[in-house]
Amino acid sequence: MNSSRTRAMSIFLALVAGAVIGALGALSGKFDTPIFHITGLVFSGGWSWACLAFLVGYARRSKIESAVLASSTLAVGVVVYYTLKWLSPVAPIGMSADGMEVEGVSSGMLAWGIAAFLFGAPMGLFGNLARIPGIGGLLFRLLVPLIAFVETSARLEAEAGNAAFGDVTWGTIRVLAVLIALALVGHVVWGWARSARKRESQASH
Incomplete structure (x- = not known):
């Protein structure tokens, strides 16, 4: 009973996390403050959604469940995201919010909903495979930092100076992605070295 309850709670929390990231992405553009500008940049990026799917998969033991739940x-x-956009639209300058939402909400929800299933499932599976200890799961654990680095590098090149706090936010994310990747590699190397020393110590005795 406790196991079933814990499993159900973990599934519920994963879905709540999905709702939270959607809400943050939709509502951040409605407030003209630095923290919401930064939040909007973070949660409008594909890497943050990929990270969520990855973490959901990492938390599950079953590969199938990892893919489906992610x-x-x-x-x-x-x-x-699109429901909140529809309920409280923010139109770009020169556009009608009503017209934009009528055209954009249903098509956007359909297109990105399909993308969520197409890309969420493999990211969840990769998160599950990242549970493999040592070098076997290292490449999977490096996937999210790699996605974050590539995406933020592309945005810095294409959109530099176009978004408030954009350069600082993307640059910070890129640096953090590199540091996390180095930490993950270092952890594996440290574990391998420790195991080697342990084997040498056992052999000497």
């Missing part, structure tokens, strides 16, 4: 979590995020 894609479902992203789908919930997409639904919440």
Whole structure:
């Protein structure tokens, strides 16, 4: 009973996380403050959604459940995002909010909902495979930092100076991605060295 309750709670929390990331992405653009500008930049990036799917998969023991729950979590995020956009639209300058939402909400929700299932499932599976200890799971654990680095590098090159706090936010994310990747590699190397020393110590005795 406790095991079933714990499992159900973990599934519920994953779906709540999807709703939260969708809400943050949708609502951040409605407030003209630095923290919301930065939050909008973070949660509008594909890497943050990929990270969520990855972490959901990492937390599950079953590969099938990792894939299904990760894609479902992203789908919930997409639904919440576009629902909030529809309820409280913010139109770009020169556009009608009503017209923009009529055209954009249903098509956007459908397109990104499909993308959530297509890309969420493999990211969840990769998160599950990242549980493999040592070098076997290292490449999977490096996946999210790699995605974050590539995406933020591309945005810095293409959109530098176009978004408030954009350069600082993307640059910071890129640096953190490199540091996390180095830490992950260092952890594996340290574990390998410790195991080697342990084997040498046992052999000498």
